[in-house]
Amino acid sequence: AQKITQTQPGMFVQEKEAVTLDCTYDTSDPSYGLFWYKQPSSGEMIFLIYQGSYDQQNATEGRYSLNFQKARKSANLVISASQLGDSAMYFCAMRDRYALNFGKGTSLLVTP
Amino acid sequence: GAGVSQSPRYKVAKRGQDVALRCDPISGHVSLFWYQQALGQGPEFLTYFQNEAQLDKSGLPSDRFFAERPEGSVSTLKIQRTQQEDSAVYLCASSLVVGNNSPLHFGNGTRLTVT
Numbered sequence: 001a002q003k004i005t006q007t008q009p010g011m012f013v014q015e016k017e018a019v020t021l022d023c024t025y026d027t028s029d030p031s032y033g034l035f036w037y038k039q040p041s042s043g044e045m046i047f048l049i050y051q052g053s054y055d056q057q058n059a060t061e062g063r064y065s066l067n068f069q070k071a072r073k074s075a076n077l078v079i080s081a082s083q084l085g086d087s088a089m090y091f092c093a094m095r096d097r098y099a100l101n102f103g104k105g106t107s108l109l110v111t112p
Numbered sequence: 113g114a115g116v117s118q119s120p121r122y123k124v125a126k127r128g129q130d131v132a133l134r135c136d137p138i139s140g141h142v143s144l145f146w147y148q149q150a151l152g153q154g155p156e157f158l159t160y161f162q163n164e165a166q167l168d169k170s171g172l173p174s175d176r177f178f179a180e181r182p183e184g185s186v187s188t189l190k191i192q193r194t195q196q197e198d199s200a201v202y203l204c205a206s207s208l209v210v211g212n213n214s215p216l217h218f219g220n221g222t223r224l225t226v227t
Contacts, residue, residue, distance in 0.1 A: 003153075033213055035215060037218075039181070042220065043201060043220050043221045043223070044219070044220045044221070045155070045203065045205070045216075045220055046218075047215040047216070047217065050213055052135035054212055063129055083167045091154050091155075093154075096223060098143065098162075098167075098210040099145055099158055099160055099168070100155075100157075100216055101157070102154035102155050102156075104152075104153060104154050105153075105154050
């Protein structure tokens, strides 16, 4: 069975600084996809970034990038130049056949 | 609309009442998912539809939970004889296709409180 682990329940970062949110996973499938979502207090899950297991390069989307280390089974999200609006819950997820399995999430607070 | 729409946004039910939660996916999206999110936790998979066919309902916690998508678009999650442990946010998501790189697009959820 697949498993997603997010070990940081809460993180603080100062505005304009970079922050890394950790995610490790466990799977026996050679082909898999990893996703990061943001959930602000409004409740909606917002898709941020995707990394495929066979992708040659780390994924990037604007200020978001993935530090993908396949041998270590980690897919950490890096947010550069943090903004106050980045304060939210962040979830790492892995596709299991068709659905996504989510980790418990990390709460990020960006301070002025 | 452009996104996944869920209604109602909030629902308060007395224990034992039946509730129905509605999900309107993005137009043309074949796949539809329901998730349950308890406070402080990540979303947990409940059930999956491909068009009108319910292909997986392994995550439904009990036989009091029932989901349908009769015409392959709008879906309803019904909970019969609600219990306090059913209190959670229920999230609906859709995707155009199902593949490794296809993200799920989520609605704002319905927050159910059972008193």
